[in-house]
Amino acid sequence: MSPQHLTVRAIEATLVVVPMRRALGTSAMLVTQAPLLLLDLQTEEGITGRAYLFCYLEAAGAAALALVRDINAELVGKTAAPAAVRRALEARFRLLGARGIVSMLMAGIDIACWDALAICAGLPLATLLGAQPRPIPAYNSNGLGLLDARAAADEALELVSEGFHAIKMRLGRPLAKDDLAAVRAVKQALPAGIALMADFNQALSRNAAVERCQQLDDEGLYWIEEPVRHDDYATSAELTALLRTPVQIGENFAGPRAMAQALAQRACDFVMPDLERIGGVSGWIDASALANVAGIELSSHLFPEVSAHLLASTPTAHWIEYVDWADAILQEPLKVVDGCLSAPARPGNGLTWDPDAVRHYQKW
Structure with missing residues (x-):
């Protein structure tokens, strides 16, 4: 059977809401559960x-379910080739606009198409993309929200104890001194050699970002992530030139063109595209090529299961962000080995649902 000749029979979607082991407190909101849209x-x-797909809000997942019915009507009986599917969906949603939930769903369908192609070829997705599954350094992102300094230090040690050599904490407390105290408490608690990333989640104005990031510049952070609005490339470029600590952006790149604009403006030291916002596997391939040409390290945002395959095929692969939010509904979750994650060697991207768990957490 040729991988290029798969035909769509149906697209099924299921919304599950999975509780998180640790609440994730960010400058934008407190997240205690993960609304996940499962696509088959x-x-x-x-x-x-x-x-x-990670829907952030249960209501967004419910809206996405309604759009899946429309996508089904458009794709049934047509080829499952990713490029052809994307062209069909771009035409279908031209007037509505391929943004927000529409863009997210298009990325999810793209990921599923690539999974089907890899399964048909009998290859892991990484191998279909020209690489072999390999260990990718990972950082633990399961927690370390806006806690007080002592609680942050305690949780940092918990995160490291799960087998990681790097962790990430969130910043953006109302007072700069409290952010600084939390960073110092965590750094003091961590064993030598553990990398600490920090994420503001777009919390700061330009002036506040200059002040706060300079205060943190000698605290030994591995990177400072998204200090200002995600598309304020001018301020990000100013901070990149000003700071000794690397600036990381990219989880909100709305496709590879946005990433190209950020790179053209020298808006960061590192990039970290998000699988459902960059355009799925196809968008990642373009983003990987851009990072390679620019000579800039590329990390992942969320979705560690598929990202492990994609980073294996990325020339400038850097870090994989580890969250375990999907573990509860997967038959074979990823395992952390010596601080790294490896994509499984079985055909496809490795995602297989646990039907009992899906029924337990299903909302729609």
């Missing part, structure tokens, strides 16, 4: 490609 792209040839 079934083909006439009997192969099913899978993907999941």
